[in-house]
Amino acid sequence: MLRRWRERRRLSQLELAARAEVSARHLSFVETGRARPTSAMILRLAGHLEVPLREQNRLLVSGGFAPAHPEHRLGEPSMSLVSDAITKVLDAHDPFPAAVIDQQWDLVAANEALERLVAGAAAHLLEPPINVLRLSLHPDGLAPAIANLGEWRAHLLDRLDREIDASADAGLIALRAELDGYPGSSDHPDPDTDAIVVPLRIRLGDSELAMFSMTAVFGTPRDVTVSELAIETFYPADATSAALLRGLAGG
Incomplete structure (x- = not known):
């Protein structure tokens, strides 16, 4: 999912890694499943990819974490x-x-x-x-x-x-x-x-x-x-x- 968002934003692994201040090797491992990212890392990468909040929650759930952004009805x-x-x-x-x-x-x-x-x-x-x-x-x-x-x-x-x-x-x-x-x-x-x-x-x-x-x-x-x-x-x-x-x- 992270790879699809990166490609949608037309960024290389090296470019995203530089923006997020992580190694390109680690980012590659995250995208291929060889490394399990923390919730903080998922949000960090998602922020630099300008992923919408709803999709950030989906990324977190896919990584085995609870959603970070609440969702309330307007009438609540x-x-x-x-x-x-x-x-x-x-x-x-x-x-x-x-x-x-x-x-x-x-x-x-x-x-x-x-x-x-x-x-x-x-x-x-x-x-x-x-x-x-x-x-x-x-x-x-x-x-x-x-x-x-x-x-x-x-x-x-x-x-x-x-x-x-x-x-x-x-x-x-x-x-x-x-x-x-x-x-x-x-x-x-x-x-x-x-x-x-x-x-x-x-x-x-x-x-x-x-x-x-x-x-x-x-x-x-x-x-x-x-x-x-x-x-x-x-x-x-x-x-x-x-x-x-x-x-x-x-x-």
Whole structure:
């Protein structure tokens, strides 16, 4: 497992050994099973390989040790500070959309602004667990209303590919294969080369809502659940879009 992570990070044994300040010989013995590493050594190597916390626990279990990183549900009392912080961020961002997603891109929480935007999607896409990528790109979801579907789809898939490359997560790989089966969009405008960020453009009746997104994660997480959460906040890309969002909030 360590060898697979090292190869995924495109590091030689010598390079990893130098970073972790161990001998290349010892690292070779660890990878081939000739030497049994301590839990501290496993975590040391995993840290230099930027292995996600969930996978670090799997490495430890494979080495005969207990997991080092706890995993709690967001609704547990011990997670109240994290839950309260998330609620404050989502509520404060209204009337602009915001959501919390996990590593699988499943929706953990959302504010009312986001719920208003996705209310017209098919019921089967709004049944928990709601996958944000599936909801965005499925023909029964937001896809028909996205004016720049091809551009937005390319942006989302590129981000997903980078996450797969970093995590090797089997669930994300399966999701990528599913999304590849969705019809794309060929009749979208050319990308705006003057734009600072890629916008999401959604048709609302005779109007068009343009937004850009910002992603935030928790700093120095020690819990597996916390390490896999991301807060996606959307901001209006122009004054017209800001007025549209405020109008939706006002009914």
